[in-house]
Amino acid sequence: MPELPEVESLRRMLEQSACGRRIVAVHIREPRLRRRVASTFDRMIAGRTINAVRRRAKYLLVELDGGITLLGHLGMSGSLTHRGQDFCDGEFDPAHDHLRFELDDGTALVYNDPRRFGLLKLVCSSELGAVDELRALGPEPLEEAFSAQYLFEKTRRRRVAIKNLLMDQHVVAGIGNIYACEILFGARVRPGRAAGRITRAEAERIVVHAKGILAQAIGSGGTTFRNYRDSRGQPGRFATSLQVYGREGERCFVCRTPIKSKLLGQRSSFYCPCCQR
Numbered sequence: 001m002p003e004l005p006e007v008e009s010l011r012r013m014l015e016q017s018a019c020g021r022r023i024v025a026v027h028i029r030e031p032r033l034r035r036r037v038a039s040t041f042d043r044m045i046a047g048r049t050i051n052a053v054r055r056r057a058k059y060l061l062v063e064l065d066g067g068i069t070l071l072g073h074l075g076m077s078g079s080l081t082h083r084g085q086d087f088c089d090g091e092f093d094p095a096h097d098h099l100r101f102e103l104d105d106g107t108a109l110v111y112n113d114p115r116r117f118g119l120l121k122l123v124c125s126s127e128l129g130a131v132d133e134l135r136a137l138g139p140e141p142l143e144e145a146f147s148a149q150y151l152f153e154k155t156r157r158r159r160v161a162i163k164n165l166l167m168d169q170h171v172v173a174g175i176g177n178i179y180a181c182e183i184l185f186g187a188r189v190r191p192g193r194a195a196g197r198i199t200r201a202e203a204e205r206i207v208v209h210a211k212g213i214l215a216q217a218i219g220s221g222g223t224t225f226r227n228y229r230d231s232r233g234q235p236g237r238f239a240t241s242l243q244v245y246g247r248e249g250e251r252c253f254v255c256r257t258p259i260k261s262k263l264l265g266q267r268s269s270f271y272c273p274c275c276q277r
């Protein structure tokens with residue numbers, strides 16, 4: 001499932017390749033995503049120019065002229081690819097190409113999603129902060145508002161596992177299972193620890209590693225564990241840098257102890273029983 005680094009990598013590429021292009025037509029082959037894509041999509045979008053591509057948490061915000069923004073979430077298996085000259089189409093089943101946005105230079109943005117958990121909807125750009133999906137989100141982890149003091153205060157009197165707190169989008173936006181595991185390994189804190197038992201020093205380490213790991217993952221184009229692909233159809237390169245995620249039974253790179261896995265809130269949590277306390 002794409003998290004912040006994957007969506008940010010995608011955003012950067014689309015900003016380079018699609019900004020300033022005009023959408024000439026929208027073809028909807030399958031409107032049944034997480035929610036049904038509005039039948040007015042084509043009428044509302046066709047003729048508009050892509051002014052900016054922004055991101056909030058795991059949401060992609062494609063700002064069109066005329067005060068309309070296309071809000072997108074890739075769900076479990078979605079991808080938005082720019083099908084032009086350097087697109088590599090090897091792994092995309094055309095049966096799952098649900099929406100196609102034709103651009104004025106003959107290329108197209110294509111939304112492909114085998115499991116159809118993604119979301120695409122139009123919102124007024126001026127009311128973006130008030131839409132249900134974005135309204136209650138916590139700060140962006142890479143921004144200053146996500147500080148050690150902020151996290152420490154959010155953990156006080158909380159019995160929830162620290163990993164689940166990091167994945168709570170109201171506390172901090174954009175962190176999912178993969179990066180929560182990696183951040184806690186970096187901070188040497190066990191994922192199952194009660195948030196309220198985290199010390200000020202540990203909150204500091206968690207925040208430092210959150211910023212460092214997310215920035216590094218963005219620099220590597222994100223992580224492809226199963227199906228994330230960037231706008232050119234390429235996988236992210238951060239998977240080779242993962243320290244614990246998906247490595248159950250393999251040796252810790254730091255101390256050689258086998259990595260353990262434990263279910264927390266129905267998600268597998270990976271950690272080193274020796275390095276993390």
Ligand SMILES: [Zn+2]
Nearest residue numbers: 252255272275
């Ligand atoms: Zn270890």
